[in-house]
Amino acid sequence: MDLTYHYYIGANPEDVWQALVSDEGVKQTFFGTTIQSTxxxxxxxxxxxxxxxGEQTVHVYGTILAFEPNQVLSYxxxxxxxxxExxxxxxxxxxxxxxxxxxCTKLTLLNDQWPADHPSYANSREHWPMILSNIxxxxxxxKTLNFGW
Structure with a gap:
């Protein structure tokens, strides 16, 4: 059930990293959200x-597991x-x-440890490629992609 994606991006790891962790990068690539984290x-x-x-809807949340700038972000x-509920x-x-x-930079996303019958699995499988393509x-x-929403 693991979701694994590999994308090659014509930029250095530092620029890709900023899209993953900076307010502006996250807002542009993760459907208008920001990441609140230390x-x-x-x-x-x-x-x-x-x-x-409303404007402060929590879409996903959790705990930071690894944070190695320009290399690994895991949560x-x-x-x-x-x-x-x-x-x-x-x-x-x-x-x-x-x-x-x-x-270039190889961006690998692994979304794993799915419990059986997780209700967000199908949605995640559909939306991760959109997010990664946007990044x-x-x-x-x-620029960002227009998904027509």
Whole structure:
């Protein structure tokens, strides 16, 4: 059930990293949310933005597991409270890994540790390629993709 994706981005790891952790990068590539975090291992984070609960809807949240600038970002992930009543029991792990390959960056996303019958699995399988494509486009061109929403 693991979701694994590999994208090659025409930029250095530092620029790709900024799309993953900076307010502007996250807002542009993660559907208008920002990431609220100290990025300290063991601390909480949340992707927050417009949604069902208004401008401060928590879309996903969890705990930072690894934070190695320009290399690895890993965290547990729970759906936000407005998405699922038992959100606290629905946990997966997300790991972004960056690797310089020539003059580009290989971005690998692994979303694993899915419990059986997790209600967000199909949605995640559909939306991760959109997010990753948006990151690639944003880092390479400064623009984002229009998904018609």
């Amino acid at each position: 990025f300290q291992v063991g601390e909480r984070y949340a992707y927050v933005g417009p949604g069902a609960d 547990t992930e729970h759906p936000g409270p407005s998405y699922n 038992n959100h606290e029991t629905l946990e997966t792990r997300v790991t972004f890994t960056l690797e310089a390959v020539g003059d 690639k486009t944003y880092v390479e061109t400064g």
